[in-house]
Amino acid sequence: MGDDRSGAVPPADDLPHGGAATLEAPRPHGDVAARPVGSGETPERTGGAPTLEDVARVAGVSRATVSRVVNGKRRVAQDIQDVVRQAIATVGYVPNLAARSLVTRRTGAVVVVVSGAEEAAADGSSSVDFADPFFGRVVGGMLRALRPRDVDPILMLAETDADRNRVISALSNGNADGALLVSTHAEDPLPALLVEAGMPAVQFARPAHPLPMSYVDVANRDGARLAAAHLVERGRRRIVAISGPLDVPAARDRLSGFEDELARHGHAWVPSAAGNFTFASGVVAMDRLLDQEPAVDGVFASNDLMALGAIEALHARGRHVPHDVSVVGFDDSSLGAHSRPGLTSVRQPIEEMAAEMARILLDTLADPERRVTSVIFEPTLVVRGTS
């Protein structure tokens, strides 16, 4: 505490303290002194930011014409365009989005909703684990697709009914145009609410219940097959699976895809235990499976966190990874990549998937008649040290 250099902070006098600065020209920033003098007709606009009106006056055209230039709505003669653009630059005009969206009924914003269940709040924290790199990757991917289209994401967390109402009303108020939804629980009512309210939305992963909503997903079954084939190829014979909660479609698909592929190789029966995608649940599930099948030599976990938990449990019970047991995860998260030995994992291209979500939403916004669509990505297997 003692070592913060508060002394390093210069006196606030360096700051344009409110009043004085306000007197100056309404430039957002820049050489305040270089205010365009001689703009004889400028009647002392001391207010805030320059408006369309100001630009129009300077350019000697009407407000409508400036608006047209700014939005490129109708053809405007080239020379007039130049004059207007020049004027925009000199007054430092930047459109007021509130005013614009008041009339267009559109904001250049979408909400990104991370939706979880509230019951989990019992353990003190929330049901959504933001420390999971998954969320960062999703948001990062969206950002990369949204930014070029000048759309900014508003982040919202939906755990309680109140939260969900907030989301819905943000959308219906025209606070945002559409929603990108990452729902972590099967019984999340939000997707249905969104559809019911007629709000454009795209979901990460197939909705748990059939719903006319666009989504992107990874071919979960194929990914699980990859894992199964890999374990078989490694010569593993006593193979078990740690699945996610089976009401989540992705978890179900991963498990059944895994089972299918193993069946193809003669494994009629695959012991499995369900976790809930957390590290701790991976530990527990692995423990249970070890009791059930002490000779286990291959494990597939439906995500990396549980795989790491499984490795932890295996170690505690004296098994060596990968010598005694091969472990394969799902997600290819940085957690697995940086653990030692590196975790073999089924990679889903989360960033690309998130970017695709954004693209779908943007397209839907541009053309509301668009049918709901889904895009499925192919997973790949990333082999590292645990197998």
Add this chain to the structure above:
Amino acid sequence: MGDDRSGAVPPADDLPHGGAATLEAPRPHGDVAARPVGSGETPERTGGAPTLEDVARVAGVSRATVSRVVNGKRRVAQDIQDVVRQAIATVGYVPNLAARSLVTRRTGAVVVVVSGAEEAAADGSSSVDFADPFFGRVVGGMLRALRPRDVDPILMLAETDADRNRVISALSNGNADGALLVSTHAEDPLPALLVEAGMPAVQFARPAHPLPMSYVDVANRDGARLAAAHLVERGRRRIVAISGPLDVPAARDRLSGFEDELARHGHAWVPSAAGNFTFASGVVAMDRLLDQEPAVDGVFASNDLMALGAIEALHARGRHVPHDVSVVGFDDSSLGAHSRPGLTSVRQPIEEMAAEMARILLDTLADPERRVTSVIFEPTLVVRGTS
């Protein structure tokens, strides 16, 4: 709002056709067929969401009165309040934020800016690693403080000059009221731009250059001292440090705090190498340090990712952790907590720090005269398997 007893509402006869008006209330969505016929005065409001005007008509009061009830600005007689609230409920009114912020010049939103340098874009990806759990934790912490105050964060990434302009103009447009800044590079021009533009902003970690801007930080020197004392206590004698880029204040403080404490224990000289907070840079730095000091038995890395990289390098060179070498990281990220053996690390309470940032910004917004402040958090040492 939910529990106002409508029983308290006086008979509608007190009001100019309160009852009749209710019939023709425009509902947000619902039975179009059941449109009220003979709506004598209602001028065909088939449009979108109900407005203040609609509420006023139903409640039999003026627009201004409804506004007052909604915003609680001036005292309004209790019975009238009840009637208005009732009307709001029946028409399903929800204020249009664009219209509101057009006049108030306030949006209930802040931008969260993750700011990085653009040079790093050479490696194909961006300079900001969203997979780093750090960002998720920061955003999660902010969310938790923002949500109760009904403020939503708009997420922006600032890597290029264009991005930075977007941030500044979002702020000056009244797209958002203030900024929460997470800057990952010392030479980031954004903090200065924000100050220059007079925008309320709070930064995570002390600005690299003296700037009148509020910030929260962890007592980096104290944290590093904790690590040093711990290594000494473990009986380590050949201790080295992997620092962050030394133009970043936090990196500098961590290194010098570490050196100070070791000096106190007789280590006049601590070999060190600088990384850039990535896993790979941790590997490289450790390799260099091993060349320099082959007998190393203690390592302090300025963040967990580099610590993990160091462990990787140590293993590659035949050292066993923690048997031969103790390793201590900084951050207490989930990466370290889930690795095996668990990474001993200096914990900074990221979530709380982020929440405090949000609080400071909100307070500044409420009272613009507020001085810039800083809040420094105390770190703690979390001992796990690597030491």
Add this chain to the structure above:
DNA sequence: CATCGCCGGTAGAGCGCTCTCCCAGATGGC
């Protein structure tokens, strides 16, 4: 009893923008 707050309400002027009219002038078909 006229006067003076003061309380509780209404009226209406914008906030900055878009967009639908409308109009002047240039083009073109018959």
Add this chain to the structure above:
DNA sequence: GCCATCTGGGAGAGCGCTCTACCGGCGATG
């Protein structure tokens, strides 16, 4: 050559909200 068409610009009406005036009524005051 005349009317229809088109093209590029202006005028002005709002979008839904807040907020400053203003105003009627009413109890307290001199």
